[in-house]
Amino acid sequence: MKIKPCKNNIGAEINIDLLSTSKKDVYEIQKVLDEFGVIFFRNQNLDPQSYINFAKNFGELADYPMLKGLSKEFSKITVIERKSSDKGPSFGEQFHTDSSYTKKPPRYTMLLGKLVPPRGQGNTDFASQYLAYKNLPEKIKIELENLRAVFSSSGPISVTRLEREKEKGTGKSKDFQCSHKIIQKVNNRKTIYFSPGHVIGIKGVDPKKSRDLLDFLINHQTKPEFVYSFEWEKNSIAMWDNRAILHQATAYTGDRIMHRITIQ
Numbered sequence: 001m002k003i004k005p006c007k008n009n010i011g012a013e014i015n016i017d018l019l020s021t022s023k024k025d026v027y028e029i030q031k032v033l034d035e036f037g038v039i040f041f042r043n044q045n046l047d048p049q050s051y052i053n054f055a056k057n058f059g060e061l062a063d064y065p066m067l068k069g070l071s072k073e074f075s076k077i078t079v080i081e082r083k084s085s086d087k088g089p090s091f092g093e094q095f096h097t098d099s100s101y102t103k104k105p106p107r108y109t110m111l112l113g114k115l116v117p118p119r120g121q122g123n124t125d126f127a128s129q130y131l132a133y134k135n136l137p138e139k140i141k142i143e144l145e146n147l148r149a150v151f152s153s154s155g156p157i158s159v160t161r162l163e164r165e166k167e168k169g170t171g172k173s174k175d176f177q178c179s180h181k182i183i184q185k186v187n188n189r190k191t192i193y194f195s196p197g198h199v200i201g202i203k204g205v206d207p208k209k210s211r212d213l214l215d216f217l218i219n220h221q222t223k224p225e226f227v228y229s230f231e232w233e234k235n236s237i238a239m240w241d242n243r244a245i246l247h248q249a250t251a252y253t254g255d256r257i258m259h260r261i262t263i264q
């Protein structure tokens with residue numbers, strides 16, 4: 001198993017065939033994931049069952065209430081599809097952390113590229129919130145320590161999901177809302193848990209102060225030095241820890257199909 005850290009040490013690419021992972025391999029993969037927050041694999045020939053089997057090594061598979069699964073048998077695989085005829089932004093085209101508006105957001109998300117743009121187009125960007133926290137001014141760290149932010153499924157990013165729901169929606173879409181601590185401890189390191197695509201306010205501070213803090217945080221969290229932009233190839237996999245990493249799709253107007261699994 002070869003491990004190659006990506007630019008700025010945000011994420012690491014792991015060279016291994018996921019069809020034949022041993023217990024020890026999974027242990028090592030988990031270690032790299034804990035250290036970097038996001039990992040990548042290339043050239044993986046996984047059918048839906050082997051994709052599910054691999055994902056199960058990291059916890060219980062979660063349901064995504066908003067979009068339909070691949071099939072009845074593989075309901076835990078969500079198909080994220082963009083057609084060249086689709087209008088508007090792509091699904092997830094703003095920095096966010098998945099399902100932050102639920103009480104217990106999935107810990108990990110995996111994406112498998114089935115039909116992808118030419119390499120270098122339609123990248124997924126990842127922003128390390130370990131780094132973002134580390135580089136916060138001390139004064140702000142103290143200010144944020146006990147604050148909670150409120151996240152909503154109708155937050156700024158929801159427009160990108162509503163487009164997808166027209167075709168593949170489950171009809172269960174409703175407004176979910178939840179608050180979470182902004183500063184969280186993950187693997188013994190502090191991170192900023194703050195989803196720009198879903199945040200609607202900060203609890204217990206007046207609206208003006210809430211707005212100022214929110215603007216400051218969103219700008220800080222996604223500074224270029226905390227971001228790695230992953231170039232997709234067919235059969236690439238990205239897997240990240242939603243408590244340590246923000247992600248966003250970037251604009252692409254062609255056809256694209258991703259298979260997504262979330263893990264509780």
Ligand SMILES: [Fe+2]
Nearest residue numbers: 092097098247
């Ligand atoms: Fe997402």
